[in-house]
Structure formats: C-alpha cells, structure tokens
Amino acid sequence: MNENIIKQAEEKMKKSVETLEKKFTTVRAGRANPASLDGVMVSYYGAMTPLKQLVTISVPEANQLLLKPFDRSCLGEIEKAILAANLGYTPGNDGETIRIVIPALTEERRKELTKQVKSMAEDTKVAIRNIRQDANKEIEREEYAEDDEKRLQNDVQELVNEYNKIIENKLKEKEQELLTV
Numbered sequence: 001m002n003e004n005i006i007k008q009a010e011e012k013m014k015k016s017v018e019t020l021e022k023k024f025t026t027v028r029a030g031r032a033n034p035a036s037l038d039g040v041m042v043s044y045y046g047a048m049t050p051l052k053q054l055v056t057i058s059v060p061e062a063n064q065l066l067l068k069p070f071d072r073s074c075l076g077e078i079e080k081a082i083l084a085a086n087l088g089y090t091p092g093n094d095g096e097t098i099r100i101v102i103p104a105l106t107e108e109r110r111k112e113l114t115k116q117v118k119s120m121a122e123d124t125k126v127a128i129r130n131i132r133q134d135a136n137k138e139i140e141r142e143e144y145a146e147d148d149e150k151r152l153q154n155d156v157q158e159l160v161n162e163y164n165k166i167i168e169n170k171l172k173e174k175e176q177e178l179l180t181v
Contacts, residue, residue: 005142006155009135013128013163020124020167024174027113027120032059032102037067042081044074051081055098067091067098105178113178121171125164132160 025035040051055067079091092099135156
C-alpha cells in the first residue's frame with residue numbers, strides 16, 4: 001500500500017512534466033511551428049472553438065504557416081482570433097487561405113520568451129511541490145511506524161528532486177533554442 005502512494009505521486013509528476021512540454025511547444029523559436037497556434041480560440045457561430053478544429057495547418061516554408069479553413073466564411077474570425085492571441089503574428093488573408101509569415105525574433109522578444117518559459121517551468125515546479133505535499137499528507141494519514149513514514153517521505157523527496165532536474169534540463173534546452181539566432 002505504501003508503494004502505491006509513491007507510484008501515484010510519480011504519475012502526477014510525469015503528467016506535470018508532459019504538460020510543461022506541451023506548453024513549451026506553443027512558444028515559438030523563430031521557426032514555423034503549427035503547435036504555436038494550439039491555444040488560439042475562434043468565435044465560430046457564437047461558440048469559442050479551438051483553431052485546430054476549423055483549419056488544416058501546413059508549413060510551406062521554414063518561416064511560414066498556411067491555414068486552410070474548412071468553412072471560408074470564418075476567415076475574418078480566424079484572423080481576429082490570431083491577432084487577439086498576441087503571438088506576434090500578422091495573418092494575411094487571400095480569400096481562401098490565411099498565410100502567416102513568422103517574423104524573425106528580435107533580441108528583446110527572445111528575452112521576453114525566455115522569461116515566459118522560465119515562468120512555465122516555475123509553475124510546473126510548484127505543481128511538483130504540491131504533489132509532494134499531498135503525498136506526505138497521505139503518508140501521515142495512513143499512520144505508518146515513524147521509521148517507515150520518514151523513509152516514504154524521503155522517497156517522495158527523491159522523486160521531487162529527480163523531476164526538478166528533468167524540468168531544469170527541459171528549461172535549458174528551450175532557452176538554448178530561443179536564444180540561438
């Protein structure tokens with residue numbers, strides 16, 4: 001039963017790191033990446049709909065995204081949503097498709113994105129600490145012998161340290177990607 005608490009904590013920590021990786025893909029690094037549009041929501045017939053459900057996204061060139069909507073009547077709404085998402089993109093509409101030329105990142109924008117990425121990593125570390133706190137409360141609730149309780153809490157702390165290192169490594173990779181011109 002005591003190993004179950006550790007396994008549950010580890011599963012939650014894995015999910016937190018996976019979520020961080022998904023968030024990192026939405027931060028652009030000067031190259032066209034369709035995932036950078038994942039968070040864009042479009043007002044489609046009065047309902048907020050994810051952009052991915054309304055268009056096919058292709059990458060015709062390294063610095064360009066091409067969006068082909070299934071319903072051309074929503075081109076204007078898609079453009080508004082992309083501008084409102086504040087991604088630094090300026091969509092161009094030719095009546096059938098939307099073309100987004102990804103501007104080269106300025107040094108200032110790179111630093112801004114680096115801060116954003118650090119904030120995402122810190123949020124994930126907070127989530128990991130909350131998982132540790134929940135696991136420790138569960139251990140105390142089970143009323144183990146004092147030695148067993150300490151051992152389990154140390155195991156949880158080792159997991160926290162391991163996942164914090166993983167987060168730091170992913171952060172360094174993303175920062176390197178952002179700062180490489």
